[in-house]
Amino acid sequence: MATQNEGGGKDEIKTQFMTREGIYKLMTLSEYSRPTRGAFNGQGNTPVKVSFITLNDQSGTGDRICFNIGKELYFYVYKGVRKAADLTKPIDKRVYKGTFPTCHDFNQLTATTDSVMLLVGFTAGQVQLIDPIKKELSKLYNEERLIDRSKVTCIKWIPGSPNQFLVSHVSGQMYVYNEELPCGTTSPHYQLFKQGDGFSVHTCKTKSTRNPLYRWLVGEGSINEFAFSPCTKYVATVSQDGFMRVFDYNSMELAGMMKSYFGGLLCVCWSPDSKYIVTGGEDDLVTVWSLNERRVVCRGQGHKSWVNVVAFDRYTTSVCDNEMLDFSGSDDDFNHMPHANTGLLHEALRTSTRSNTSRGSSKSIDSKGVNMITSYRFGSVGQDTMLCLWDLTEDILRMPVGRHRTSTVVSQNACGVSPKSNNSVPSQNCVTNMTLDNAVPHHSSSSSGVTTSLTQKFATFTLGDRKEKDHDRKEHKRNFSLGSKNNDKVIRTIDDSLRLLGTPSCPRLDDVLLLEPLVCKKVAHERLTALVFHEDCMVAACQEGYVYTWARPGKVGLAQQHTVTTPPQTLPCQPPALGSTAL
Amino acid sequence: MGANASQLEKEIGSDQFPANEHYFGLVNFGNTCYCNSVLQALFFCKPFREKVLQYKQQQKNQKRETLLTCLADLFHSIATQKKKVGTVAPKKFIQRLRKENELFDNYMQQDAHEFLNYLLNTVADLLQAEKQVKTRASTNGTVKPEPTWVHDIFQGTLTNETRCLNCETVSSKDEDFLDLSVDVEQNTSISHCLRGFSSTETLSSEYKYYCEVCCSKQEAQKRMRVKKLPNLLALHLKRFKYMEQLNRHTKLSYRVVFPLELRLFNKSDDACNPDRMYDLTAVVVHCGNGPNRGHYISIVKSHRFWLLFDDDIVDKMEASSIEEFFGLTSDVQKNSESGYILFYQSRE
Ligand SMILES: [Zn+2]
Numbered sequence: 001m002a003t004q005n006e007g008g009g010k011d012e013i014k015t016q017f018m019t020r021e022g023i024y025k026l027m028t029l030s031e032y033s034r035p036t037r038g039a040f041n042g043q044g045n046t047p048v049k050v051s052f053i054t055l056n057d058q059s060g061t062g063d064r065i066c067f068n069i070g071k072e073l074y075f076y077v078y079k080g081v082r083k084a085a086d087l088t089k090p091i092d093k094r095v096y097k098g099t100f101p102t103c104h105d106f107n108q109l110t111a112t113t114d115s116v117m118l119l120v121g122f123t124a125g126q127v128q129l130i131d132p133i134k135k136e137l138s139k140l141y142n143e144e145r146l147i148d149r150s151k152v153t154c155i156k157w158i159p160g161s162p163n164q165f166l167v168s169h170v171s172g173q174m175y176v177y178n179e180e181l182p183c184g185t186t187s188p189h190y191q192l193f194k195q196g197d198g199f200s201v202h203t204c205k206t207k208s209t210r211n212p213l214y215r216w217l218v219g220e221g222s223i224n225e226f227a228f229s230p231c232t233k234y235v236a237t238v239s240q241d242g243f244m245r246v247f248d249y250n251s252m253e254l255a256g257m258m259k260s261y262f263g264g265l266l267c268v269c270w271s272p273d274s275k276y277i278v279t280g281g282e283d284d285l286v287t288v289w290s291l292n293e294r295r296v297v298c299r300g301q302g303h304k305s306w307v308n309v310v311a312f313d314r315y316t317t318s319v320c321d322n323e324m325l326d327f328s329g330s331d332d333d334f335n336h337m338p339h340a341n342t343g344l345l346h347e348a349l350r351t352s353t354r355s356n357t358s359r360g361s362s363k364s365i366d367s368k369g370v371n372m373i374t375s376y377r378f379g380s381v382g383q384d385t386m387l388c389l390w391d392l393t394e395d396i397l398r399m400p401v402g403r404h405r406t407s408t409v410v411s412q413n414a415c416g417v418s419p420k421s422n423n424s425v426p427s428q429n430c431v432t433n434m435t436l437d438n439a440v441p442h443h444s445s446s447s448s449g450v451t452t453s454l455t456q457k458f459a460t461f462t463l464g465d466r467k468e469k470d471h472d473r474k475e476h477k478r479n480f481s482l483g484s485k486n487n488d489k490v491i492r493t494i495d496d497s498l499r500l501l502g503t504p505s506c507p508r509l510d511d512v513l514l515l516e517p518l519v520c521k522k523v524a525h526e527r528l529t530a531l532v533f534h535e536d537c538m539v540a541a542c543q544e545g546y547v548y549t550w551a552r553p554g555k556v557g558l559a560q561q562h563t564v565t566t567p568p569q570t571l572p573c574q575p576p577a578l579g580s581t582a583l
Numbered sequence: 584m585g586a587n588a589s590q591l592e593k594e595i596g597s598d599q600f601p602a603n604e605h606y607f608g609l610v611n612f613g614n615t616c617y618c619n620s621v622l623q624a625l626f627f628c629k630p631f632r633e634k635v636l637q638y639k640q641q642q643k644n645q646k647r648e649t650l651l652t653c654l655a656d657l658f659h660s661i662a663t664q665k666k667k668v669g670t671v672a673p674k675k676f677i678q679r680l681r682k683e684n685e686l687f688d689n690y691m692q693q694d695a696h697e698f699l700n701y702l703l704n705t706v707a708d709l710l711q712a713e714k715q716v717k718t719r720a721s722t723n724g725t726v727k728p729e730p731t732w733v734h735d736i737f738q739g740t741l742t743n744e745t746r747c748l749n750c751e752t753v754s755s756k757d758e759d760f761l762d763l764s765v766d767v768e769q770n771t772s773i774s775h776c777l778r779g780f781s782s783t784e785t786l787s788s789e790y791k792y793y794c795e796v797c798c799s800k801q802e803a804q805k806r807m808r809v810k811k812l813p814n815l816l817a818l819h820l821k822r823f824k825y826m827e828q829l830n831r832h833t834k835l836s837y838r839v840v841f842p843l844e845l846r847l848f849n850k851s852d853d854a855c856n857p858d859r860m861y862d863l864t865a866v867v868v869h870c871g872n873g874p875n876r877g878h879y880i881s882i883v884k885s886h887r888f889w890l891l892f893d894d895d896i897v898d899k900m901e902a903s904s905i906e907e908f909f910g911l912t913s914d915v916q917k918n919s920e921s922g923y924i925l926f927y928q929s930r931e
Contacts, residue, residue, distance in 0.1 A: 170903065222903075242844060262860060263842035282842040284774050301848075305772040306840055383840060384770050497844070498930060501858055508858060509848070526912055527770065543912070 014521040019389060021316065022553020024538065026523075029084035030549035032076060034069055035093075045070050046102045046123060047308065047529035048541045052078065053106035055113045064091070066118060066132070067530075068101040069545035073120060075132035081537045081551040092132035099124040105165070107157045117179070119165055121152025127167055129179055141167075141177055146187045147212055148173060154225045158249075159232040164213070168223040172239065175212035183211045190215055194252045199245065201252050219243050224266045231274040234291075238265035242497060244279050244289065256294045259497050259506035261285060266306060271376055272314040276392070278378050280307025286380050286515075288392060295504030298396050302517035304384035311379050313389075313533040315552075318375035381528035381540055388517035399513055523548065592668050594899050600667055601886040607661045608895035610672040613690040616894055618677065620879035621699045623892040624865035624926055626658060627883035628815055634732045636662060650702070651709045653679040670895040692875045695867050696764075696819045696924055703761050707733040737761040739813035742851045745786075747794040749801040757810060762817035762924075770912060773818060773841040773925065774848060781808045781849030808851040812859045816845075816927040823874040832874050836919035838910040841866075843902065845927050861927035868908050869923040879923070882908065 015026040048069055055062040065078035075092035079085060094101075099122040107117040117137070120128045125148045131137035142148060150170035158164040158176070168174040177183075190202035193214065202215040221240030228235050228249070235249045242260040247253065263282025270277055276297070277289045286300040286307055376392040500506040523540065530541035536555040541547045591606060609619040625631050639655035653676040660671055681688040684701060710731035730738065744755045765776040783806045786792045792803035820839060823832040845861040864884050871877015880893040882900065889905070891898045910921035 262844045262846040264844075282772075282840070282844075283846070284772050304768070304775040305770055306842075383772070383838075384775075498860060501860075 012522070013525065014523055017519055017521050019519055019553075024550045024552060025556055027081050027537070027549045027551050027556070030079065030081055030537075032065060032067065032074075032078075032085050032547035032549075033087065033545050034072060034074065035087045035090065045543065046100050047527075048543060048545055048547070049103050050530040050532055050539060050541050050547055051104045051106055051118070052532060052534075052539075053108065053111055053116055055111055055116070057113055062113075064106075064116070065547070066104050066106070067541060067547055068104065068120075071096045071100050073101045073104070075118070080534065081549060081555055092130075092135065094130070096122070099126060102152050103155050105156050107162065109157070109160065110162050117157075119155050119157065121155040121167060123151045125149050125152060125169060127152060127155065127165075127177070139179065141179075141183050141211060142175075143183065144185075146185075147175060147183065150222075153223060156226065156228060159228050166226065166235070168226050168237070170222040172217065172219060172221055172223055174216040174218060174223055174226065174237070176214040176216075177211045178209075178213055181209055181211045181213075188212065188215075196252075196254045198243065198257070199247070199254065218245060221264070224264065225268050227268045227270055227277075229270045229274040230272055234270075234274070236268050236270065236277050238268040238279055238281070240264040242281070244268060244277065244287075246277065246291065256289075256291060257505060258287065258289045258296060259500045260287065261299070261506070261509065262497075263306075266308055267310050269310045269312055269378065271312050271373075271378075272317065273373055275373075276376065276397075278310045278312065278380075280310045280380050280382070282306050284382075286310055286378075286388075286390065290397070293504070296507050296512055298392075298399070298513040298515050299509075300380075300388070300390050300515040300517060302388040302390075302515075302520045303380065303382040303386055305382050306384075307380050307382045308527065308529055309381050309531045311531045311533055313377040313379060313538075315533060315535050316377035317373055319373060379531050379533065379538065381523075381531045383527045385522050385524045385526060385528060385542070387519070387521050387523045387528065387531070387540060389519040390515060391518050392515075396513055396515065589668070591897055591899060595888065603662075604667070604885060605661050605664050606668050606885070606890060606897045607664060608670040608892060608897045610670055610674075611894040612672075612674065612677050614692045615673075615677055616879040617693045617695040617698050618680065618687075619673070619894050620867045620881040620892065621695050621702065621924070622654075622657070622673065622676075623881045624867050624883060624924070625699075625702075626661065627865050627885055628736075628926055628928065629864075630732075630736050630815065630928075632658060632662075634736070648675075648679060649709050650676075650679050650683055651706050654702075654706070668897065692877065694823070694874050695869070695879050696762075699762070699817070699819075699867075699924060703733055703737060707731050707761075733761070734759075736815050737813055737817060738811075739763075739809060739816070740811035741807050742810040742853075743805065743807045744851075745792055745803050745805045747792065747797060747801045747803050750794060750796045752794065752796045754795070758807075760813075762819055764819040764821055767820050767822060767835055767837050767839050769837040769914065771837070771839055773820075773839060773845070776820070776839060777818070777847060777849050781806055808849050808854075809847055810851045810854050812847060812850065812854065812856050812929070814929050815864075816861055816925075816929070818925040818927070820921075820923055820925070822869065822921065822923060834869070834872050834874070834877075834919070836872075836911045836916060836921055837914075838912045839922065840906075840909045841922060841925055843905075860930040862930055863905075863925065864928045865926040866905075866908060866922045867924040868920055870920040872918040877918075880920075 015028075016023055018024075046068070048067055051066040053064045053066075055064060061077055061079065063078040063080060064075065066073065066075050068074075073092075073094040073096070074090050076085070076087075076090050101120050102123055103121045105119050107119075110117050115131055115134050118130050118132055120130065122128070125142055125145050127141040129137060129139040129141070148169045148171055152167055152169055154168045156166050158166055163179045165177055165179065166174055167177065184206070188210070189205040191205045192200060193203045194201040199216065199218045202217070204210055204212060204215075218237050219239040219241040223237050223239050226235055226237040233248060233250070234246050234255060236244060236246045238244045242262065242264055244258040244260075244265055245254060246256040248255050258277075258279070260279070260281045261283040265279050265281040267280045268277060269279075275291055277291065279287050279289070280303075281287075284301065284303045284305060284307065286303075288297045288299070289295070290297050374394045378390050378392065380388045380390065382388075497506070502508050502511070524542040524544070524546070526543040528540055528542050530539070530547070532539040536552055538550040538552065539547060540550070592600065609622060611619060635651075635655050635658045638651065639659045642652060642655065657671070657673050657676050664671075683705070686701075687693055687698070710733065711728045714729055714731070738759050738761055741758045741760055742755050743758060744753055746753045763777070763780060765773075765780045767776055768779070783804050786803045786805055791800040792805070793799070794801045794803070822835045822837075824835055825831070826833045841863065843863045845863070846858065850857045862884075866882045868880050868882065869877060870880060878893075880891060882889060882891050882905065884890075889900045889902050891900045908920055908922050911919045
């Protein structure tokens, strides 16, 4: 492929790049694709998505990967950065006719070494449940397309549930299924169950319980993706109407919303501590939204086209405590989880994704508010074939909204409000908390200096592109006089997206910080469609059907360290490196 | 043709068919799809259509035939059809066009953007000339041209800022535009292309800038940003690039995505309406591999529907199918159906 030289030509594909934690390297032998490599025409096909599951395998090769390419679905042992991929032996491979896989999800709760439950959504609206290890299981939902005829956009097991899952469609609807229930032989009849601003929830009106259990109608146009918060209390949706909506999943209340600067929102991800949501969309921006404050915190500009995927990197998250770092990983870690009211959810969280307890950022906050995440890392990939990494530092998160940024830096950990109460109650109580937070200015050692420099930084951000480029615009006749007024403006009711402009849900461009990426590299020939962070690597997939693995700094060719419990990869507590957000 | 038309009516459904709306294909008179596609796009730019129809009402007794009267007759004939769907032949308009401009007086494929440019400027000139005749009659003096409804609809203002690198003095000059022509790059969005349009350019060596303050030629930085956002934003993607070694134009089929909803990033700090929200209303699509070959079609939004006009054929399409007209990610293929002129209508 491309050379190892980072400083190559403009359009060259990068095989390594540097961040402040070190050099990330593309592991060419760890590339996953269909067994017979060859030109795959990705044009007009469904995006290649990637799902992982870690099985409790003593040999240390417990990771499994699932990805879809066109009409095919593959299931392999994932050897990560340690060993070359063996593409000749997929554990399972499926080829579909007439309908193509679009997305998939493993049930983390029920997975064992010899059995996993994998949900697959399809272009024609159907859902299949398979076991790619045992291969016996195969159940179809919405088979006759009586529930929804449109493409499945996202599918997820409901956190902590062994049998319930949520499916979103292009039609703008989401359905809750129970894998054990039938879908019926007739179209479901619904009755209204709950309603709110821009959404409604319906139940199925039948004598015997059947699928779907619930139907959610959200916004206008396709629901492009949804994500459950790591604390399991919330689900966030992003839609073609440009709205990100956060719902309390159990009470079905709208807990907050945000509007893109313009265009549809395509992807959404929660921070590991469930405090922030990042979205990406057709405005080429990534947007960070705070659940506590119900406001857009900042936007990020770096992509040259639509942002397909955003993902938090929970392994590159700075932890700050005022006394000490606590890596013990006790059960206390879960105390902060807002409203995790059932033992089931607790249990699910503990056993779920890639063993939280030994790695992580989730331990970085506890109920006493001693340890706080001070800097978040997230990544984004887009239709521009670029990968961007972003640092979300403490100072950015504390930046007050509005053009006047002379206000004091406010620290939330100083006021002693536990994140639990901050997170759990929507609207009214939230306001109270915010007032409380803001009322206690914190004398951070670096606060004033940092604020000043940030303000200056902000000024340079708005100056726009420095790129030098020729353009020979076509000349038009310009013999017209200036300042013609539009006399016949049609007065019509201002719609939501116009009304929201200038509010915390959709600030004007100049009203919030516009971040620049820490890293912005072209890493593929085709549109990028997936991005997943692991402890020792980063995985990205492109439309052509390749799944790339990038080793983290110092993780190249690592032997068996994977099974050893290592302290999470965090930076020492320090004033956030502001320089990293600018070029 | 008839079958297609009734099919469309059936597909939309009589109860869903918008009142007073007509979806009529335009007959091709030998490579006139460049013209048909632009006319359809303009017909579905509501303020433009309204003004043209108003003009028709006001000019009932006009004797002299102009491109504008032909356009008004054509729009009027579509708007007053008894049927909801069908075809009309823009014969008179094409004849007039060929008579007035030798560029279009042949049976070759023409550049749709050149045609749009010509049409808008011609209509504006005609309107201005008519106004001046009236004004002169009443005030008997020389008056500078007044803006017309073409300007009200399409005209925006660019501000051209130049900063002398020697004395740091910034001078700015405003320029009006009826559409913006932007360079295209592979795997980008229209927003990115617009930002590229407004990126800073350094004027050096033989392109040095004469600074009034330094009274000499100096190196300078220049950028052009939008100061007044137009009511209807027409964006031309420069997909035809002259290749020196081939001695001809080649098509850049790059994939350039465009959203249904758009705001601009490349506006000046003093822009008067910087947050204008635009909705995509029409796209002229070029199919094929060169400017003088291939075919033009247009996709338009009418009420809640997206329609595809391919000369005399009209089809309903899904909004999700618009992505088929973004272009190709493969640099090898040149032959594509890709967005060429985008029409964005301001929401407020
Ligand atoms: Zn000077």
